[in-house]
Each structure stands twice: as C-alpha cells, then as structure tokens.
Amino acid sequence: MKTVLLATTGMSPAVLTETVWALAREKPAVVPDEVYVVTTVSGAAKLKELLFGPDAAWESLRKNILGKKAGCDNRLVFDPADIVVARKKLGGKKIALDALTDVADHTAFADTLCSKLWEFTSQPGTRVIASLAGGYKTMSALMLSAMQLLANDGDRCTHVLVSGGLDAPGLGFFFPTTKAQAGCVQLIDIPLIPLRRWFDRHLGHKPPPSYADLVARADSATRPSLEVGPYPAIAINGARQNLACRPYTYMRFFAECAKEGRMPFTGLDDIATALAVWEPRDFNLADLDPSAYKMNKHLSELRKKLPALAPFLPRR
Incomplete structure (x- = not known):
C-alpha cells in the first residue's frame, strides 16, 4: 500500500x-x-x-x-x-x-x-x-x-x-x-x-x-428526511413505506407539528395534550388513547418496526 x-x-x-x-x-x-x-x-x-x-x-x-x-x-x-x-x-x-x-x-x-x-x-x-x-x-x-x-x-x-x-x-x-x-x-x-x-x-x-x-x-446525504403523504404512505430518506392507521396518525401528527414549529415537546404529557386537540383536515383521526402510557407503548413499537424513523420521533 x-x-x-x-x-x-x-x-x-x-x-x-x-x-x-x-x-x-x-x-x-x-x-x-x-x-x-x-x-x-x-x-x-x-x-x-x-x-x-x-x-x-x-x-x-x-x-x-x-x-x-x-x-x-x-x-x-x-x-x-x-x-x-x-x-x-x-x-x-x-x-x-x-x-x-x-x-x-x-x-x-x-x-x-x-x-x-x-x-x-x-x-x-x-x-x-x-x-x-x-x-x-x-x-x-x-x-x-x-x-x-x-x-x-x-x-x-x-x-x-x-x-x-x-x-x-x-x-x-x-x-x-x-x-x-x-x-x-x-x-x-x-x-x-x-x-x-x-x-x-x-x-x-x-x-x-x-x-x-x-x-x-x-x-x-446524511440529513434524514421524512415525507408524509396521503394515508397510508410515508417516505423515509426517499424510501416509501406504508403504515397502519395508528402509526401513520402519529407520524402525520409529528410532521405537522414540526412544520408549524411546535416541536420539540418537553415530554409525553406535553405530546398527549397537543394530540388531544389536534384535528387533521383531510384525514380521519385513528382511535388513539392520548395517555402517556399508551403513547409510549405505541411509539416503542414504531421504533422497533421502523428504526429509520428514530430521528423523527420524540426522545424517550
């Protein structure tokens, strides 16, 4: 060499x-x-x-x-x-x-x-x-x-x-x-x-x-990107994924909050409060339990299924 x-x-x-x-x-x-x-x-x-x-x-x-x-x-x-x-x-x-x-x-x-x-x-x-x-x-x-x-x-x-x-x-x-x-x-x-x-x-x-x-x-090249399209489609770093209704709802919520400058949240309770009053215009809200416990469980499942979403989810 x-x-x-x-x-x-x-x-x-x-x-x-x-x-x-x-x-x-x-x-x-x-x-x-x-x-x-x-x-x-x-x-x-x-x-x-x-x-x-x-x-x-x-x-x-x-x-x-x-x-x-x-x-x-x-x-x-x-x-x-x-x-x-x-x-x-x-x-x-x-x-x-x-x-x-x-x-x-x-x-x-x-x-x-x-x-x-x-x-x-x-x-x-x-x-x-x-x-x-x-x-x-x-x-x-x-x-x-x-x-x-x-x-x-x-x-x-x-x-x-x-x-x-x-x-x-x-x-x-x-x-x-x-x-x-x-x-x-x-x-x-x-x-x-x-x-x-x-x-x-x-x-x-x-x-x-x-x-x-x-x-x-x-x-x-190294900056992660997330696009949330019409249900059920999202794109992580350009790669399309279809999500079930509940995880899609979470990602739609976080994407809209980020676009409006409302993130980062201070904790799960803060997220739950914002989620409870969120009303998407062109999407039927999934049946979500906005409690911190349920939300933490759902987000953990989402991290396991799609590790590439980690940069876009609230820190634990």
Whole structure:
C-alpha cells in the first residue's frame, strides 16, 4: 500500500521533518512514499530555503531514516514541485495566496486542500496521513474537516509536539539526531471519524468543485428526511413505506407539528395534550388513547418496526 503524507505549513517547515521522523520511529515504521504540502507563497519560499537550500535538511532526513539505501530508495519523495500554493480567483485571474487574511483566502485554501485530498483518497491502495501541525490554526481546522469528509478507513490525522526548547526560533532544529533529542518529539494521532462512507455514492467520480460543495453534499446525504403523504404512505430518506392507521396518525401528527414549529415537546404529557386537540383536515383521526402510557407503548413499537424513523420521533 502506498502512503501519502499531506501537510499544511507556515513559516516553520520543521513541523514537516519532525512529523516524518516521528512516523519512521513508530512500530512498525511508517515511511511515506510521497510527501506534499499545501501552503502560501511565503510558506513555499521558506520550505525551499530551509529544506532544499545549501544545507539540504530534507536529504539529511532521508539519509537518517533510509540509511545507505537513501540513494536508491523511492520513498520520501519530496521536492519543490510537490509544494502546492493555494490560489484564489480575483478579477478573472488566479492569484497565489501570500497569507490567509479574509474569508475568500480561507475559502480558496479549503478548495485547494479538497482538491489534493480528493486526488489521493480516490486512488485505490493509497493511505493518506494528514499533518495538522503547521500553518495557521484555520489551516489545521480545514484540513481536519476535509479529512473527515474525504478520508477512508485507515487514513490518519496527526500533530507533532516538540519540547525541551528545541522549537525555539533560530535554533535550526529539524529532527532529532541524539537520544536526548529523540525524547522531545512526540507524534499525536488526532481522532478521525471518516464520514465518506455515509455519502460516498453522492460524490460520484468527479471531484467536488469546492469545499462548500463538498460540505453541502455531505449535509444533504446524511440529513434524514421524512415525507408524509396521503394515508397510508410515508417516505423515509426517499424510501416509501406504508403504515397502519395508528402509526401513520402519529407520524402525520409529528410532521405537522414540526412544520408549524411546535416541536420539540418537553415530554409525553406535553405530546398527549397537543394530540388531544389536534384535528387533521383531510384525514380521519385513528382511535388513539392520548395517555402517556399508551403513547409510549405505541411509539416503542414504531421504533422497533421502523428504526429509520428514530430521528423523527420524540426522545424517550
């Protein structure tokens, strides 16, 4: 299985090398095959300066992890071409972002993240590790949000913690080279709940045009829907069901109350009071006992027969 590391960075590229070093120290070791970074113009310049400049910190990291095989090992592939600078549309042109200063900048950055994540998560046999350690806080938040929507089972989100003063500005620390330093770098897994499985069929095979579109698709696909038609028909998430008179009456009652803004109810007694005076215009009311005891019994039976109705029924 191929492993891709996707990171966000700002003006401290060391979070990338620290993350890679920490992954390689896991048991079993995780050594990404490919590495990509989404950042700004200034962030890209800093990456090129500190990782690919005269001191070549990235190549030093590769040799530290891969040893003598670094020259022929195809893992940890990362060069300036793998640095993606987010861009936004302005006056019919795409302008590279030098910083995230307004809503439009953050929207453009989110769109770029989604595009890259879609590319990697759609590849069979590919595991994605997303690093949240670098850049603006909103970069990390957007990365986590996009991962929750696009990640597959087995993908990860990580953060790296550096202690012992090794993260001090100007120190030039990129990864541990001594045992003492090794104890100062910790990789933290951020809990990730992949939601893609719940709306994957709504995504299709084309990448979403934007982060906002991705969120809208997920919301539409995962939001439960209930339509109550003429007796005896209802539709749960688009699937038609025919109900007997009594359960249909309950669902008709709750649907009309929700439409009128009368829900949620505070308890069964509150429901019973409202049900006692309810008079549907185009439906003959079933013979219902509005007592709390009977209602609880009927609603429990309805939950058992149609579990998909649970989101539309009062909580117990």
